[in-house]
Amino acid sequence: QVQLVESGGGLVQAGGSLRLSCTASGRTVTFDTMGWFRQAPGKEREFVAAIGWNGDFPIYTYTQTVKGRFTISRDNAKNTVYLQMDSLKPEDTGVYSCGMQTQSGSYSERRLYDYWGQGTQVTVSS
Secondary structure: OOEEEEEOOEEEEOOOOEEEEEEEEOOOOOOOOEEEEEEOOOOOOEEEEEEEEOOOOEEEEEOHHHOOOEEEEEEHHHOEEEEEEOOOOHHHOEEEEEEEEOOOOOOOOHHHEEEEOOOEEEEEEO
16 A cells, blocks of 8 residues: 655745655555645645656656746655745645556546655645
8 A cells, every 4th residue: 555745845035945855665666656736725636746757767747837936856765756846926825736647648637646644745835
């Protein structure tokens, strides 16, 4: 059974930075597609970023609103995926969760992810 544990959330002022971590146990996720999603109050969970593998190189995917500000990466030795968030905006506020994709398809498709962490709160003040 795969378990995902996120950490690194917190309160930060607009323009600040945070780095989220998602550590997996129960399975080595080196070649799995791992994604970050977020959910703001009263809204549905939305895709933020994902890192996959095409057999030779990693593949990075970002939602348009975070391109150039967020960076997803992985440390295979630690079985951990990171989300570096820079130039944070109040609209980035939400609960950030990492997931492991278990079905082939679009990296941004939430329903293709079957394993999720408990989430970590990110609050950006203006």
